[in-house]
Amino acid sequence: MRFLFKTEYEDDIKLFPHSGYVVSYGILLAFLLIAPFVLSSYLVSQLVFVCIYATVGVGLMILTGFTGQASLGHAAFLAIGAYTAAYLQQFNVPFPVYFLAGGLLTGVVGALVGFPALRLTGIYLVIATISFAFIVEEVLARWESVTHGNEGMRVKTLSLFGQAVPQNGPTFYYLCLAVLILTIVGALNLLRSPTGRAFVAIRDSETAARSMGVNVSLYKVKSFAISAAITGLAGVLFAHKLSFISPEMFTLQLSIEFIIVILIGGAFSLHGAVLGAIFLVMIDPFLTYLKDDLPGIIAGIAATFGADSITAAKIHGNVAAIASANGLKGAIYGVIIVLFVLFEPLGLYGRWLKIKLFFQLFPLYKRATFKRQKIYVKSERNR
Amino acid sequence: MLDFVQQLVSGIALGCVYGLIALGFVLIYKATEVVNFAQGDLMMLGGFFAFTFIGMLGLNYWLGFAGAVIAMALFGMLAERVVVRPILGYPQFSIIMATIGLGYFLRSVVGMIWGTDDFKIETPFSDGVLRIGSLVLAYDKLSVIAATIILCALLYLFFNRTTLGTAMRASSENMLAAYYMGIPVKRVVSIVWAIAAAVATAAGVLLAPITFIHSNVGLVLGLKAFPAAVLGGFGSIPGAVVGGVLIGVIESMAGFYLPQGWKDVAPYIVLLVVLLLKPEGLFGVHMRKKV
Numbered sequence: 251m252r253f254l255f256k257t258e259y260e261d262d263i264k265l266f267p268h269s270g271y272v273v274s275y276g277i278l279l280a281f282l283l284i285a286p287f288v289l290s291s292y293l294v295s296q297l298v299f300v301c302i303y304a305t306v307g308v309g310l311m312i313l314t315g316f317t318g319q320a321s322l323g324h325a326a327f328l329a330i331g332a333y334t335a336a337y338l339q340q341f342n343v344p345f346p347v348y349f350l351a352g353g354l355l356t357g358v359v360g361a362l363v364g365f366p367a368l369r370l371t372g373i374y375l376v377i378a379t380i381s382f383a384f385i386v387e388e389v390l391a392r393w394e395s396v397t398h399g400n401e402g403m404r405v406k407t408l409s410l411f412g413q414a415v416p417q418n419g420p421t422f423y424y425l426c427l428a429v430l431i432l433t434i435v436g437a438l439n440l441l442r443s444p445t446g447r448a449f450v451a452i453r454d455s456e457t458a459a460r461s462m463g464v465n466v467s468l469y470k471v472k473s474f475a476i477s478a479a480i481t482g483l484a485g486v487l488f489a490h491k492l493s494f495i496s497p498e499m500f501t502l503q504l505s506i507e508f509i510i511v512i513l514i515g516g517a518f519s520l521h522g523a524v525l526g527a528i529f530l531v532m533i534d535p536f537l538t539y540l541k542d543d544l545p546g547i548i549a550g551i552a553a554t555f556g557a558d559s560i561t562a563a564k565i566h567g568n569v570a571a572i573a574s575a576n577g578l579k580g581a582i583y584g585v586i587i588v589l590f591v592l593f594e595p596l597g598l599y600g601r602w603l604k605i606k607l608f609f610q611l612f613p614l615y616k617r618a619t620f621k622r623q624k625i626y627v628k629s630e631r632n633r
Numbered sequence: 634m635l636d637f638v639q640q641l642v643s644g645i646a647l648g649c650v651y652g653l654i655a656l657g658f659v660l661i662y663k664a665t666e667v668v669n670f671a672q673g674d675l676m677m678l679g680g681f682f683a684f685t686f687i688g689m690l691g692l693n694y695w696l697g698f699a700g701a702v703i704a705m706a707l708f709g710m711l712a713e714r715v716v717v718r719p720i721l722g723y724p725q726f727s728i729i730m731a732t733i734g735l736g737y738f739l740r741s742v743v744g745m746i747w748g749t750d751d752f753k754i755e756t757p758f759s760d761g762v763l764r765i766g767s768l769v770l771a772y773d774k775l776s777v778i779a780a781t782i783i784l785c786a787l788l789y790l791f792f793n794r795t796t797l798g799t800a801m802r803a804s805s806e807n808m809l810a811a812y813y814m815g816i817p818v819k820r821v822v823s824i825v826w827a828i829a830a831a832v833a834t835a836a837g838v839l840l841a842p843i844t845f846i847h848s849n850v851g852l853v854l855g856l857k858a859f860p861a862a863v864l865g866g867f868g869s870i871p872g873a874v875v876g877g878v879l880i881g882v883i884e885s886m887a888g889f890y891l892p893q894g895w896k897d898v899a900p901y902i903v904l905l906v907v908l909l910l911k912p913e914g915l916f917g918v919h920m921r922k923k924v
Contacts, residue, residue, distance in 0.1 A: 369909070372726075373725065374863070374912060376729065378908050380856065381859075382905070384898065385901055391695070392893075392894040502852075509730065513730055577744035578741065579739075580740060582735070583736025583738075584735065585734070587730060587734030587737065588731050588738070591730050591734065592731070
C-alpha cells in the first residue's frame with residue numbers, strides 16, 4: 251500500500267506522481283519497443299490499429315470525456331485526414347508536410363463544426379454531428395475530381411526521409427507508436443494547463459464555468475478543433491495502414507466504434523482511451539478464435555458431464571452453427587455496449603481503479619465508493 | 634406540373650413513414666427526455682414480425698398486423714425493463730449509448746434469424762391505383778398517409794385528453810416531482826415504450842409495400858427520422874409528422890430536380906440549417922425557467 255501525501259501544489263500536476271509510475275510505464279514502453287521482434291506479424295499489425303484507434307480515442311476523449319461534448323461524427327474527421335494525405339501525396343509532398351497538413355486542415359474543419367455546435371447541447375449536438383458526418387461522406391463520394399468518388403483512392407507507400415516505410419513493417423509500427431505517445435503526452439500537458447482545466451470545468455457545469463470567468467464558447471470551439479486535429483493525424487496513418495481509402499469506410503458505424511472505444515475504456519482518462527482501443531481491436535481476433543474453438547470446448551464440457559457422443563456431436567454442431575452465423579459480431583457488440591452502460595459505466599479503466607483501491611484499502615473497501623448518484627434530470631426544455 | 638404533384642404525393646407518403654418513426658422518438662422523448670436510437674430498429678423488427686405472421690404463417694393481413702403490433706408492444710416493454718429502467722435517471726449519454734447498443738443487437742440478431750435478404754409483405758393495398766384525371770396515385774402510398782393521420786390524431790387525443798397522457802407529460806417535465814405526486818413513473822415509462830414500439834410496428838408494416846423489409850432498413854430510415862423530429866421540434870407530436878412530411882417532400886424534390894447525390898444530403902442540410910436558426914424546431918416550445 252502506498253499513500254501519496256501531496257505537500258506542494260506541483261504535486262497535483264506531476265506527469266508521474268511517484269517512481270512506481272516511471273517503472274511500470276518504462277516496462278510497458280520496453281515491451282512495446284521489442285514487440286515487432288517477438289510477436290507475430292499479425293499481432294504487430296493489430297498493434298498498429300490499436301495505436302491508430304487509441305490516437306482517435308485520445309482525441310475523442312478530450313472532446314467527450316473532458317469537455318462533455320458528445321460527437322458521433324468523428325469518422326468524418328478521420329476521413330478528412332485520410333483524404334488530405336492521399337490527395338497531397340499525388341503531388342509528391344513529403345510525409346511530414348502532409349501529415350501536419352492533414353491535422354491542420356481537420357482542426358480547421360473541426361473548429362468550423364464547433365462554431366455551430368455552440369448553440370446545441372446534448373442530443374441536438376449528437377444529431378448535428380451525425381448529419382455533418384453524413385454530409386462529409388456524401389461530399390467524398392461526389393467530389394470526384396479530388397476524391398475519385400466511390401472508386402476510392404490508392405495510397406502510395408509511405409516514404410520518410412527518402413526511405414520507403416511499408417505499412418506492414420516494424421518502422422511503420424514505431425511511427426504509429428511515436429505518434430500515439432506524443433499525442434498522449436501532449437494531451438496530458440494540455441489537460442493540466444489552464445485550457446484543460448477550463449474543459450473540465452465546462453464538462454462539470456457550464457454555468458459554474460461561465461461564472462468563474464471561463465470563456466465557454468472559445469473553449470468549446472478549441473476542444474472541437476484539438477479533438478478533430480488529433481483525429482485527422484490518426485486519419486493520415488489510417489490511410490497509410492489500409493493503403494486504400496473509399497467513402498464507404500468512414501460511416502456512422504466507424505463513429506460508433508470510436509464512441510465504443512471511449513465508453514468501454516472509460517473513466518474520463520487517457521488510460522481509458524488506450525484500453526478501449528485495445529479492446530475494440532482485439533475483440534475481432536478473439537471472436538475468430540472463439541468461432542474455431544468454442545464448439546469443441548462446449549462439446550467437451552458436455553461430454554464430461556455425461557452426455558453421450560451423439561448429443562455431444564449435436565451440441566457441437568449447434569454451437570458451431572451459431573458461432574459462424576452472419577452478424578454474430580454485431581450482436582456481441584450490442585450486448586457489450588449495453589452491459590458496460592448498465593454495469594460498468596466507468597469502463598475498463600474504472601474497473602482497474604476499483605481493483606487498485608480494493609488492495610489499497612484492503613479490509614475497509616466499500617463497494618458504495620463508486621456508486622453512481624441518480625440525478626433525475628429535469629426537463630432540458632426548461633432552461 | 635403533373636410530375637410535380639406526383640413527386641409531391643410520393644414525397645408526402647415517404648414523409649409520413651419518417652413521421653411515424655419520428656413519432657416514436659417524440660413519444661419516448663416526451664415521457665423520459667431520452668432519445669431512443671433503436672427506434673428505427675424497432676420498426677424493422679415489427680416489420681419482420683408482421684412478415685412472419687402474414688408471409689410465413691399465412692395469417693390474414695389485419696390479423697397479422699394486430700399480432701405484430703401486440704407482440705412489439707410487449708417487446709417494447711421488455712426492452713424498457715431490461716435496458717432502460719436500470720439507468721433511468723442517469724445522464725442522457727448513457728441511455729443514448731444503451732439504445733445504440735440495443736439497435737446494434739436487434740439488427741444483427743434479425744440478420745441471423747431471418748437472413749439479410751429483402752422481404753416483401755403482401756397487403757390489400759399492394760396493387761391498384763387511384764386515377765384522378767391523368768394523376769396516378771398508388772393505394773399503398775395513400776394508405777400510409779391515411780394511417781399516419783389517424784395515428785397522429787389518436788396520440789394527440791391520448792396525450793391531451795387522458796389521465797395517462799397527462800401523467801406522461803408530467804413525468805417528462807420533472808421525473809422526481811411526478812414521482813412524489815403519486816405518478817407511477819416506472820409504469821408510465823414502460824407504457825410509453827410499448828406505445829412507441831407499437832407505432833414503429835405500424836410504420837414498418839405500412840412501409841413494407843413501398844420499401845422492402847431488410848435488416849438494415851431501420852438504421853437507414855431511423856436516421857432520416859432524426860431530421861424530421863428535430864425539424865418539428867422534439868417533443869411535439871404534430872411537429873413530428875409535419876417535420877416528417879417536409880423531409881419526405883424535400884428528399885423527393887431534391888431527387889427529382891437536383892443532381893444526383895443531393896437526395897441523400899438534402900434532409901441533413903435542412904436539419905443543420907434548422908438547428909442553427911431555430912434549435913427548438915418549428916413546433917417546439919422554447920420555455921424559460923422562472924427563478
